[in-house]
Amino acid sequence: xxxxxxxxxxxxxxxxxxxxxxxxxxxxxxxxxxxxxxxxxxxxxxxxxxxxxxxxxxxxxxxxxxxxxxxxxxxxxxxxxxxxxxxxxxxxxxxxxxxxxxxxxxxxxxxxxxxxxxxxxxxxxxxxxxxxxxxxxxxxxxxxxxxxxxxxxxxxxxxxxxxxxxxxxxxxxxxxxxxxxxxxxxxxxxxxxxxxxxxxxxxxxxxxxxxxxxxxxxxxxxxxxxxxxxxxxxxxxxxxxxxxxxxxxxxxxxxxxxx
Amino acid sequence: xxxxxxxxxxxxxxxxxxxxxxxxxxxxxxxxxxxxxxxxxxxxxxxxxxxxxxxxxxxxxxxxxxxxxxxxxxxxxxxxxxxxxxxxxxxxxxxxxxxxxxxxxxxxxxxxxxxxxxxxxxxxxxxxxxxxxxxxxxxxxxxxxxxxxxxxxxxxxxxxxxxxxxxxxxxxxxxxxxxxxxxxxxxxxxxxxxxxxxxxxxxxxxxxxxxxxxxxxxxxxxxxxxxxxxxxxxxxxxxxxxxxxxxxxxxxxxxxxxx
DNA sequence: CCGTATTTGTTCGTATGTATT
DNA sequence: CAATACATACGAACAAATACG
Numbered sequence: 001x002x003x004x005x006x007x008x009x010x011x012x013x014x015x016x017x018x019x020x021x022x023x024x025x026x027x028x029x030x031x032x033x034x035x036x037x038x039x040x041x042x043x044x045x046x047x048x049x050x051x052x053x054x055x056x057x058x059x060x061x062x063x064x065x066x067x068x069x070x071x072x073x074x075x076x077x078x079x080x081x082x083x084x085x086x087x088x089x090x091x092x093x094x095x096x097x098x099x100x101x102x103x104x105x106x107x108x109x110x111x112x113x114x115x116x117x118x119x120x121x122x123x124x125x126x127x128x129x130x131x132x133x134x135x136x137x138x139x140x141x142x143x144x145x146x147x148x149x150x151x152x153x154x155x156x157x158x159x160x161x162x163x164x165x166x167x168x169x170x171x172x173x174x175x176x177x178x179x180x181x182x183x184x185x186x187x188x189x190x191x192x193x194x195x196x197x198x199x200x201x202x203x204x205x206x207x208x209x210x211x212x213x214x215x216x217x218x219x220x221x222x223x224x225x226x227x228x229x230x231x232x233x234x235x236x237x238x239x240x241x242x243x244x245x246x247x248x249x250x251x252x253x254x255x256x257x258x259x
Numbered sequence: 260x261x262x263x264x265x266x267x268x269x270x271x272x273x274x275x276x277x278x279x280x281x282x283x284x285x286x287x288x289x290x291x292x293x294x295x296x297x298x299x300x301x302x303x304x305x306x307x308x309x310x311x312x313x314x315x316x317x318x319x320x321x322x323x324x325x326x327x328x329x330x331x332x333x334x335x336x337x338x339x340x341x342x343x344x345x346x347x348x349x350x351x352x353x354x355x356x357x358x359x360x361x362x363x364x365x366x367x368x369x370x371x372x373x374x375x376x377x378x379x380x381x382x383x384x385x386x387x388x389x390x391x392x393x394x395x396x397x398x399x400x401x402x403x404x405x406x407x408x409x410x411x412x413x414x415x416x417x418x419x420x421x422x423x424x425x426x427x428x429x430x431x432x433x434x435x436x437x438x439x440x441x442x443x444x445x446x447x448x449x450x451x452x453x454x455x456x457x458x459x460x461x462x463x464x465x466x467x468x469x470x471x472x473x474x475x476x477x478x479x480x481x482x483x484x485x486x487x488x489x490x491x492x493x494x495x496x497x498x499x500x501x502x503x504x505x506x507x508x509x510x511x512x513x514x515x516x517x518x
Numbered sequence: 519c520c521g522t523a524t525t526t527g528t529t530c531g532t533a534t535g536t537a538t539t
Numbered sequence: 540c541a542a543t544a545c546a547t548a549c550g551a552a553c554a555a556a557t558a559c560g
Contacts (some may be wrong), residue, residue, distance in 0.1 A: 007370075007537060032524095039482065040549090041547070042549090042551095043547095044547080046527090047547085048546090051469065054471065060525090061525090061526075061556085062555065063525055063559085065525060066522090066525090066526080074452070079505055080339060167555075187507055187511065188507055188508065189510040190505045191502055191504050191505075192451065192502065192503040193333070193502045194475070210313055212313065212471070214498065215452065216453070223510050239453040243450055243451065243452045244450065244452075245449065245450050245451075246338055246448070246450075246505055247447075247448050248338075248446055248447055248448075249446025249482075250446040250447045250482065251446040251447065251482050263528055264529075289545085290544075290545070300530045301530090302528095302529070303528080303529060310527070318537085318547090319545060320539030320544085321544070321545040321546060322543070323537080323538060323543090323545080324543090324544060325544090325545080
């Protein structure tokens, strides 16, 4: 016939979920019960459930059952913040504290590394040159929010930015600290891509092991007055609970209507 | 012991693909051959391949075989284009014509619709009010690139923008046409999210039926001089072949180093 | 803490259907 | 039409995680 049985079952269950007939967080019928309902074998029922799992509609937990996934309220971050505006931290982001959720960061892990080809290219330094890497894990409330790594060329240290290599937060933000030293960011360029998470990201964000939930990778290059590139920041966000805003030109201050 | 066999097989194949031992576009061993190689049953081998399919690493074609997926060169679009700059079409995007790939659009499908709650909210019109919807399919070369729908409040038509309801392209772009009528966009706000594709999108972009490849949804609201919202544009891109740039402040004109 | 029942996870075997060459 | 390769479907068994008395 036309549609295979497992997809028909999946579709039937999907409709029940999307119309709310099966409530969020509620348990689906067990595989045995579904076998009965649809007169199908256990493997076929499982194939149907796998479709829903891949779409993120349900979550199966061994020993417990299969449950309708809870929809998470996305974090909204603004990408287009005028440089130098405000005492921002390592990020260019206006944090999503609007609805009372306050972002926080781990103490940075600071390393001196040989620049990866991508970072070297972005900073316009030679391959094999060293950079300072400052890596942090960021939270909102108790929720894991993002992984962020900034890379600075060693020349900044030689120019006096010694605190960059201290494994401690720089209060007021790195940008403010560098500005004191005369290194001002006058603009930045960013790219936004989506890719499957690597193992580290999967573990940190507790993403499903099947790589179903991709991550945003935001790659930013900061420019100083003379046009030099003085910093690269790579931030990774799970795509299922994040959303980004951009503003261009004159826009009223009122809140956006996301999604 | 620990790792199930199908994941071990998947991992082994993944490494072979990522190291290039199995070249792009090359055919994987058939399921029968893999059964032999790994001393596993056909179902187990298929489970392993399903993992790779979900990650987008391979593509199975019935009757032919399973092949290593070709990596597509992403289209890069700039999101932060100053309004009024250039004669852009229905989009706010600087098109990715840099590498000789020219974007093209279908003739718009124009409809008068009752605004969805989201569109109504974004345009700040009452629920149930009507809007003009202009929907287009966009290509780069022969590749499917994006689906775009713009919504305009009916009040624009009453103010003289009659050509908005013609099912024909507006040469020079809608923005330029509206500007002639004194309706100028002075800024916009956009949101970027990622979600699984719906059936229409899956069919149009020829995305795998399992919903593995999510789509970008870019939602933009345009503002005019008086702060009114006069247009909402929703553009959907497959996330596996698109990437976005933003520029803020002073950035040199040179090309970015994406990814 | 232990044992048992329940539920999903993994693996096998087998048969048949469908797409492609 | 036949051969090949993936897709769907069933049945069965055991493992692993969890819940509960």
